[in-house]
Amino acid sequence: MNTGLRLVFAGTPGFAVAALNALVEMDQHEICAVYTQPDRPAGRGKKLKASPVKAAALKYGLPLYQPGALDEPEQKQLRALQADLMVVAAYGLILPPPVLDAPRLGCINIHASLLPRWRGAAPIQRAILAGDTETGVTIMQMDEGLDTGPELYRLSTRIHGGDTAQTLHDRLASLGAQALLDTLGLIADGSVRPVPQNEDAATYAHKLDKREATLDWQLSARELDRRIRAFNPWPVAQTWLEGKILRIWQAAPVAGETSEEPGTVLRAGRQGIDVATGEGLLRLQCLQSAGGKMLDAGAFINGHPQLRKPGARLGR
Numbered sequence: 001m002n003t004g005l006r007l008v009f010a011g012t013p014g015f016a017v018a019a020l021n022a023l024v025e026m027d028q029h030e031i032c033a034v035y036t037q038p039d040r041p042a043g044r045g046k047k048l049k050a051s052p053v054k055a056a057a058l059k060y061g062l063p064l065y066q067p068g069a070l071d072e073p074e075q076k077q078l079r080a081l082q083a084d085l086m087v088v089a090a091y092g093l094i095l096p097p098p099v100l101d102a103p104r105l106g107c108i109n110i111h112a113s114l115l116p117r118w119r120g121a122a123p124i125q126r127a128i129l130a131g132d133t134e135t136g137v138t139i140m141q142m143d144e145g146l147d148t149g150p151e152l153y154r155l156s157t158r159i160h161g162g163d164t165a166q167t168l169h170d171r172l173a174s175l176g177a178q179a180l181l182d183t184l185g186l187i188a189d190g191s192v193r194p195v196p197q198n199e200d201a202a203t204y205a206h207k208l209d210k211r212e213a214t215l216d217w218q219l220s221a222r223e224l225d226r227r228i229r230a231f232n233p234w235p236v237a238q239t240w241l242e243g244k245i246l247r248i249w250q251a252a253p254v255a256g257e258t259s260e261e262p263g264t265v266l267r268a269g270r271q272g273i274d275v276a277t278g279e280g281l282l283r284l285q286c287l288q289s290a291g292g293k294m295l296d297a298g299a300f301i302n303g304h305p306q307l308r309k310p311g312a313r314l315g316r
Helices: 014-026 052-060 071-078 123-129 163-187 221-230 295-301
Strands: 004-013 030-033 038-041 048-051 085-089 106-110 134-139 151-158 237-240 244-254 265-269 272-276 281-289
Touching: 014 052, 014 085, 014 163, 030 052, 038 221, 048 272, 085 163, 085 295, 106 163, 123 134, 123 163, 123 221, 134 163, 151 163, 221 237, 221 244, 221 281, 244 272, 265 295, 272 295
Parallel strands: 004 030, 004 085, 085 106
Antiparallel strands: 038 048, 106 134, 134 151, 237 244, 244 281, 265 272, 272 281
16 A cells, blocks of 8 residues: 655646545545635625635645745745645746755646646647647656656546537546546655656647637638637637627537638528638637627527628628
């Protein structure tokens, strides 16, 4: 039986909660502290809101720390915990060298890609945008670089044609939890074998920018479909309808060709709104007007009958 480890867990968003839940349910390793970002203003009222990891830590009664920065006093506190290992999952703070060295066995990270592909802030969305057919999670030993440390363990999954950033996120969160438990077992019994990353194969997943969400109808239907799926649930792909923002939550390429200008609405019915693109047709299936609710195509057309008129166009 593997020897239990004394762990510090550091994470903030929902992606990290699956791993924390798995550690608690396994009940083999001691979680001596949970680190998460300070509460942030959220919503229209800008009231302070706890992170998903904080909510989970409070539920389990785990010791909780929320430093705004990992400065010298915080580093001293971390060393005092005398942890064997720190597990990091989308924590959101850079770990300076004294923090990386504080636990006896250093720090490991759950990263949502098959490193060295898609190092950085938005690996899930960038994998979908690039048309990757496979992704996964990598457990890596952290060093001072950005997701550059040696790989300890990985699990992969297919990217399906209907996957959005949300569905892939949820699957990778569960996969990350399993990969973490497997890795801890290897570390505890001394059989883990770090593998250096192949620097020649590295790619970088830049942080998402809201400006990327505006659809360019000159792109192909397949590219536009990937953008819509990658930007669901944030920042959500958008176009323009009669000068007003129109958000597109779901779409799919459909068979057909046209000589109409990209952005032209060709058909509008209950099955969807077919739009000409730079290559092929894109069927819009779930839409949301500014200030309105998310609606399926049939319901949306009922409130926007102008889409049935010849020459109706999307975009500016």
